[in-house]
Amino acid sequence: MTEMGRRERKKAATRQALADAALRLFLERGYDAVGVRDVAEAADVSVTTLFKHFPDGKEALVFDEDTDREAALVAAVRDRPVGQTVPQALRGLLHEERSRQVRADPGFPDFLHLIDTTPPLREYGRRMWLRHENALAAAIGTDAGLPADDPGCQALAHFALDAVALVHGRPDAETALDRIFALLDNGWSGMTSPGGAGGWER
Amino acid sequence: MTEMGRRERKKAATRQALADAALRLFLERGYDAVGVRDVAEAADVSVTTLFKHFPDGKEALVFDEDTDREAALVAAVRDRPVGQTVPQALRGLLHEERSRQVRADPGFPDFLHLIDTTPPLREYGRRMWLRHENALAAAIGTDAGLPADDPGCQALAHFALDAVALVHGRPDAETALDRIFALLDNGWSGMTSPGGAGGWER
DNA sequence: ATCACTAAGTTTATCGGTTGCGCTTTTTTA
DNA sequence: TAAAAAAGCGCAACCGATAAACTTAGTGAT
Secondary structure: OOOOOHHHHHHHHHHHHHHHHHHHHHHHHOHHHOOHHHHHHHOOOOHHHHHHHOOOOHHHHHOOOOOHHHHHHHHHHHOOOOOOOHHHHHHHHHHHHHHHHHOOOOOHHHHHHHHHOOHHHHHHHHHHHHOOHHHHHHHHHHHHOOOOOOHHHHHHHHHHHHHHHHOOOOOOHHHHHHHHHHHHHHHHHHHHOOOOOOOOOO | OOOOOHHHHHHHHHHHHHHHHHHHHHHHHOOOOOOHHHHHHHOOOOHHHHHHHOOOOHHHHHOOOOOHHHHHHHHHHHOOOOOOOHHHHHHHHHHHHHHHHHOOOOOHHHHHHHHHOOHHHHHHHHHHHHOOHHHHHHHHHHHHOOOOOOHHHHHHHHHHHHHHHHOOOOOOHHHHHHHHHHHHHHHHHHHHOOOOOOOOOO
16 A cells, blocks of 8 residues: 655655745744745755645645645535534534644644634645635535535535634633534524525525 | 826826737637747836736736725615615625626627636636735624624635625526525524524534 | 656756835925 | 926846756656
């Protein structure tokens, strides 16, 4: 499974060296005070090589691959216990992820602080996170027996993901998340269960 | 009230010349094919002057000041007819703005098409639009008798504004907006009127 | 073991947006 | 009218990002 030849191993190594050097330098001197040239030199590669490994640019140096977060999102919707609504399941997943982040390796708080205090990194992280919107919307649509491009599913997915950005930096982030998901849960249950699914008089 | 000295008049003139030249060139050759140097030269000013007038950069050249859209948003919430909910009022405002945009001066469709087909401009426009989030949240909070930093108000404001970006490019944009606002209306009415305001079991 | 193939990496050069600096010119104001 | 304020200028540089042509080093099949 993980049988990588020397080639792929070296490739992964340089990529890791770049990511490590970048994170270290960013933490030491601050994101803006470090140029891509500095990072490349610290990793002992050329600038072009850096961009070969991180075509999305400087911000991408900080974020490792996602892979399983999207799977976790759709699984949370698909495999939720009976009687639990979709928003409730998503709220639960976010809660778990949050408590998992508190632990993790040391230096992780510094990492989070760097992102929180650096607008380009915040923005990039948000975009990465929102990239799962379509997959989540599809999962929700399947679950509710709605077309994959239903605006309601799309909106619920988008709002649920965006909620974490919305409560960012709050001291009462957890209860704020609760309140936002209460709004989504109310709205969603009203759209799926009873009377008109889409009808709405203004 | 509008007594501008010669100085401010000239300043406004230069700014307008820059905006006009930029829009014209962008429409003629495409956004990416036009550099800020081209724009500056077409407006007969230096590049430095261009950035003095538009510190936000190239994208800002296309967007004129907003000023009254934010006022319209808070007014729609504050002065809405009795019996109408906040989401309904916002939905109505967006509907009016949309129908108003269809008319407007000639060349406006080209303007919209330019923005829609140019990712950086789309992104910038969205950010400008979302900038009214706090004012709108405050208006909603005042209306509902909630603290200004209530997560529910913040979320409703954010979601309502973000809805227009969410339905972008859809053929059924109007009905999609209806559906999204139905979700918000259901959720919001559930949070304000009856039982628990924030309580929510997961 | 060799040889052709492929992919990583390098060098160099360039492009476009953006900023800082020192300077001139115009307008306001004391 | 002198001085302060502000608009503008030209220049040079910085920075992120990309392109082209070339070298180096694993890979795999014969």
